Amino acid sequence: MTDQENSRVEEAPNDVSRRNFIKGEIAAGAAVSSAAYVFRGSPLLGQQTSAPGAVERLITLNVNGQERRVDVMKQETLAMTLRYKLGLTGTKLGCDRAECGACTVLIDDIPRYSCSTLTHSVRGKRVVSIEGLAAADGTLHPVQQGVVAEQGFQCAFCMPGFVMATVGFLKVNPNPTRPQLAHGISGNLCRCQDYDKILTAMMHGAELMRRA
Numbered sequence: 059m060t061d062q063e064n065s066r067v068e069e070a071p072n073d074v075s076r077r078n079f080i081k082g083e084i085a086a087g088a089a090v091s092s093a094a095y096v097f098r099g100s101p102l103l104g105q106q107t108s109a110p111g112a113v114e115r116l117i118t119l120n121v122n123g124q125e126r127r128v129d130v131m132k133q134e135t136l137a138m139t140l141r142y143k144l145g146l147t148g149t150k151l152g153c154d155r156a157e158c159g160a161c162t163v164l165i166d167d168i169p170r171y172s173c174s175t176l177t178h179s180v181r182g183k184r185v186v187s188i189e190g191l192a193a194a195d196g197t198l199h200p201v202q203q204g205v206v207a208e209q210g211f212q213c214a215f216c217m218p219g220f221v222m223a224t225v226g227f228l229k230v231n232p233n234p235t236r237p238q239l240a241h242g243i244s245g246n247l248c249r250c251q252d253y254d255k256i257l258t259a260m261m262h263g264a265e266l267m268r269r270a
């Protein structure tokens with residue numbers, strides 16, 4: 059046998075083997091993808107299409123009177139959904155751990171820290187953020203008018219939270235004394251520490267609300 063023939067014999071099994079291997083890989087890949095396609099389209103009897111405990115991510119939320127479809131992760135907070143999924147950046151994130159109240163929104167008329175509320179837990183409830191307070195014609199809510207009239211804030215980062223907390227408190231006590239309102243919104247902090255002027259603005263808002 060010549061050297062050339064020898065080398066052909068030695069290469070032949072490897073060559074065939076490599077070709078068969080590649081063919082096998084392609085066939086396996088096609089089988090896997092077609093199996094995935096079949097499973098996605100029609101689950102087998104008794105077989106779950108998602109892991110146990112998984113939650114549906116595409117949900118409908120009632121925000122500021124509108125039904126909003128939104129893709130929400132299982133561990134996502136309402137503040138994140140409002141700000142980064144729905145573009146409602148009036149809700150502020152200060153501490154992000156239930157200490158400052160900057161993220162306060164109304165859930166079924168009750169003030170809540172949205173940084174510490176899972177979005178999935180508000181399905182079927184009414185969420186109102188600062189953007190939802192004004193009337194359809196743009197007329198500001200009386201509490202917002204009180205803020206404008208009294209100029210009660212310095213940087214105003216905390217302002218949406220204070221307004222939402224006050225609106226919620228006035229729903230259960232529309233005619234509070236100054237100490238009562240101060241206690242009612244004491245879950246909100248102001249880094250500029252302008253509390254006296256803030257309270258004056260909120261009391262003015264309460265008065266405007268009673269007149270409305």
Ligand code: FES
Nearest residue numbers: 152153154159173
């Ligand atoms: S950001 Fe929610 S309480 Fe501070």
Ligand code: FES
Nearest residue numbers: 212214248249250
């Ligand atoms: S006015 Fe600046 S944080 Fe309250």
